[in-house]
Amino acid sequence: MTGVRVLVGTRKGAFVLTSDGTRKEWGVSGPHFAGWEIYHAKGSPADPDRLYVSQSTGWFGQQIQRSDDGGQSWQAVGNEFSYEGIPGTHQWYDGTPHPWEFARVWHLEPSLHDPDTVYAGVEDAALFRSVDGGQHWQELSGLRNHKTGSHWQPGAGGMCLHTILLDPTREGRIFAAISAAGTFRSDDSGESWRPVNKGLRSEGIPDPEAETGHCVHRIAMHPTRPDVLFMQKHWDVMRSDDAGENWHEVSGDLPTDFGFPISVHAHEPDTVYVVPITSDSLHFPPDGRLRVFRSRTGGNEWEPLTDGLPQQNCYVNVLRDAMDVDSLDDCGIYVGTTGGQVYASADSGETWSPIVRDLPAVLSVEVQTLS
Amino acid sequence: MIRVELPAHLRTLAGVSGEVTLDLRAEAPAVVTLGDALDALEARYPVLRGTIRDHRTGCRRAFVRFFACMQDLSHEPADFPLPEPVLAGSEPLLVIGAMAGG
Numbered sequence: 470m471t472g473v474r475v476l477v478g479t480r481k482g483a484f485v486l487t488s489d490g491t492r493k494e495w496g497v498s499g500p501h502f503a504g505w506e507i508y509h510a511k512g513s514p515a516d517p518d519r520l521y522v523s524q525s526t527g528w529f530g531q532q533i534q535r536s537d538d539g540g541q542s543w544q545a546v547g548n549e550f551s552y553e554g555i556p557g558t559h560q561w562y563d564g565t566p567h568p569w570e571f572a573r574v575w576h577l578e579p580s581l582h583d584p585d586t587v588y589a590g591v592e593d594a595a596l597f598r599s600v601d602g603g604q605h606w607q608e609l610s611g612l613r614n615h616k617t618g619s620h621w622q623p624g625a626g627g628m629c630l631h632t633i634l635l636d637p638t639r640e641g642r643i644f645a646a647i648s649a650a651g652t653f654r655s656d657d658s659g660e661s662w663r664p665v666n667k668g669l670r671s672e673g674i675p676d677p678e679a680e681t682g683h684c685v686h687r688i689a690m691h692p693t694r695p696d697v698l699f700m701q702k703h704w705d706v707m708r709s710d711d712a713g714e715n716w717h718e719v720s721g722d723l724p725t726d727f728g729f730p731i732s733v734h735a736h737e738p739d740t741v742y743v744v745p746i747t748s749d750s751l752h753f754p755p756d757g758r759l760r761v762f763r764s765r766t767g768g769n770e771w772e773p774l775t776d777g778l779p780q781q782n783c784y785v786n787v788l789r790d791a792m793d794v795d796s797l798d799d800c801g802i803y804v805g806t807t808g809g810q811v812y813a814s815a816d817s818g819e820t821w822s823p824i825v826r827d828l829p830a831v832l833s834v835e836v837q838t839l840s
Numbered sequence: 841m842i843r844v845e846l847p848a849h850l851r852t853l854a855g856v857s858g859e860v861t862l863d864l865r866a867e868a869p870a871v872v873t874l875g876d877a878l879d880a881l882e883a884r885y886p887v888l889r890g891t892i893r894d895h896r897t898g899c900r901r902a903f904v905r906f907f908a909c910m911q912d913l914s915h916e917p918a919d920f921p922l923p924e925p926v927l928a929g930s931e932p933l934l935v936i937g938a939m940a941g942g
Contacts, residue, residue: 529847
């Protein structure tokens with residue numbers, strides 16, 4: 470029997486939403502780790518019962534929780550994220566040097582093959598890896614020590630490494646995205662990195678050809694076509710057909726090309742979803758209407774998906790890690806809002822309904838398709 | 841035995857419901873310091889490492905405060921001797937999450 474498990478991270482705890490393959494009736498468990506910010510929770514593709522959760526508060530710092538039974542029970546594992554060597558400085562908002570300081574884990578990306586191997590993207594931007602189920606964390610310092618690292622600056626939300634994509638077809642290829650530095654690629658399992666941002670244009674950057682300094686909000690790939698990447702940048706929706714070497718804009722007829730998340734349909738590599746947000750100063754949907762936009766042409770031509778989503782007086786945001794898809798035959802799309810709703814569509818976005826309406830602000834949504 | 845009162849989130853994390861008691865005199869009979877108490881607390885409950893003091897520097901986290909016997913010990917060094925009533929177990933060492941946020 471197939472089913473779906475949706476891992477929801479919120480400002481005040483984690484929630485686990487479960488349903489069978491029909492996705493009509495949902496069970497809700499939580500809050501787990503009540504009162505803590507859950508930036509991200511994600512399951513291992515190699516063992517769906519292995520879950521990792523990033524739990525933090527400004528008071529008591531970072532915890533990593535692990536479950537080996539699909540969220541029935543949890544164990545706090547290692548929480549020491551020490552930058553390798555003398556961390557040095559990056560640029561602060563005003564352009565002055567600022568020491569690299571660990572704040573929190575934004576994103577956890579379990580290995581595609583080994584449940585005990587998991588990557589962590591952190592603020593201040595760096596990539597860590599654990600090979601023992603989260604007990605110990607080692608920085609992959611080639612990223613932070615890239616020659617451009619001392620020039621990276623934070624975005625408004627902090628200087629976070631928020632996206633980690635593992636190429637399922639090329640051993641050792643990893644993409645990482647940092648606000649506001651850009652996208653980086655490693656072809657040697659994270660030892661060395663280079664920026665892959667050619668073609669991005671960012672207002673306010675003096676040099677339009679700048680190698681870094683771009684506020685990438687999220688990147689996404691389809692596992693069967695990993696050289697094609699889609700990006701929601703601060704402004705602009707972008708596409709690369711050569712593993713990030715070159716990017717071109719595919720915002721097309723979107724009502725606004727500002728936004729945070731971007732996802733690819735589970736079975737259609739050219740079907741892409743974004744949630745347009747009014748602007749960088751107005752973090753809510755245009756006209757108070759929550760619309761997910763879908764392109765079935767790999768970008769440029771977009772259609773609004775509205776059936777079941779609030780079309781008046783809606784002023785929520787959808788954050789960068791708060792949209793995901795399942796891989797059931799009719800692909801499901803899931804969107805979590807800062808208003809505490811998680812909306813689901815079991816028909817590729819045609820119709821939507823809320824699974825839950827009144828959670829704390831949703832920070833992340835990750836979906837596991839269970840067999 | 842000394843008594844340590846933890847904030848709610850750290851009690852949950854450590855899996856305790858009330859005060860924590862630590863036998864410090866047996867381990868460090870000469871002078872028992874604030875740092876000794878925190879070391880013993882973290883040794884008993886490893887999950888608390890990094891939640892009260894920074895892993896790397898050992899410094900108190902910014903939004904955590906220490907009080908005992910109506911005194912604010914937050915800015916005292918790690919080798920600050922704990923007050924006698926704390927050592928005697930008649931007063932607890934309080935670990936407080938600062939009031940901040942909403």
